Amino acid sequence: MARVSVEVENHIARVTLTRGDKMNALDPAMLEAIAEAGESLMDRDDVRVVVLSGEGASFCAGLDVMSFGAMAGKDPVELLEPRTHGNANLFQQVPLVxxxxxxxxxxxxxxxAYGGGLQIALGADVRFAAPGTKFSIMExxxxxxxxxxxxxxxPHLTRSDVIRRLTYTAAxxxxxxxxxxGLVSEIAEDPLAAALALAEEIAGKSPSAIRAAKALIGFAEDNxxxxxxxxxxxxxxxxxxxGKPHQMEVIAANLQKRPAKFS
Incomplete structure (x- = not known):
């Protein structure tokens, strides 16, 4: 069964976890599908922003309990230590992609958004949450x-004492x-609508400047x-x-009081 859908329209990629009947819990097929969905967008020059969401009542309830039982019988070293996705294993790639x-x-x-579900959300640049949404570092x-x-x-989002408390208690x-x-950017009655509205705003900015800004912020955080x-x-x-074409179009659009148009 399909676990993730990807739809691209007006330079916005909508990535949706589609296992809503299981609270989008992470079984092996779901893990593979999420990683593949992210990786499929890596070289998409037509995509300017991504909106990530989960269908149904919950974003993601974390690891599927039945899958946890199946993985418990495997050698954890062989399962976790190989770097299968650049600097990460599959589990790490799912949020980090x-x-x-x-x-x-x-x-x-x-x-x-429990356990792995929370970590997937943390991989995003911005997070909108509905009132009352529950989170947990569940492991x-x-x-x-x-x-x-x-x-x-x-560590880039919140204080050390918060990380320790939430990790130690799973509360x-x-x-x-x-x-x-600092784990949520904003609370919104309709978080998907808020995410799409912000995506539309970002999609209207210089694509090269937006990508450069994301890379620069990441560099600053790492250094x-x-x-x-x-x-x-x-x-x-x-x-x-x-002086490049995108910047020159932004300048022209501002002077002419019109939306910028990027090729």
Whole structure:
């Protein structure tokens, strides 16, 4: 059965988890499908922004319990340590592919985002959540640690004491608390509508500048203890944008008070 759908229209790719009857829980087929969906967009020059969502009552309830039982019989070293997707294994690629994409990713979350579901959402650039949405770093409930890229993503979003508390307890928390902790960007009555509205706004900006901005932000996050490197990268990126066709079209559109049109 299909686990993920990808639709591209007006330069926006809508990626939807389509296992709504199972709260979009992550079984092996779902993991493969999510990673493949993200990777299929990597070289799509026509896509300027991605909206990631889950059908049904919940965004993603985390790992499918039945799948967990099946994986428990495998050698964990052979299952987890090989780098099958660049710097990641499959489990890590499922959230990290959204951070690796060259275009921004906006995630709409409702119902629950537990365990792997939360880590998938954290891979997005921006997260809208419905009021009352429940989150959890759930892994400690099963006697394991977060292992789907969460430890590469969380330190950029919230404080160390928050990460430790949520990891040690596996306690659920709601959208309002997630917003306070920086794990949600905004609470919206209709998070998908909010995500699509932001996507339309971003899609109207210079495609080359948006991609350059995402790459530059990522570089700054990865080199926060080396400001000299960040400053130099900032200058290099700017030099590559100035005077080029996309920037010249932005200038012309602003002067003529019209929407920019990019080839």
């Amino acid at each position: 959204w951070r690796k994409l060259p275009m921004p990713v906006i995630c709409a979350v409702q119902g629950v 400690m409930k099963w006697g394991i640690v977060p292992d789907m890229g969460g430890m590469a993503l969380l 659920p928390f709601e959208a309002a608390q997630a917003l306070e902790w 926060m203890h080396d400001p000299d490197a960040v400053l130099l990268e900032e200058s290099k990126v700017q030099a590559q944008l100035m």
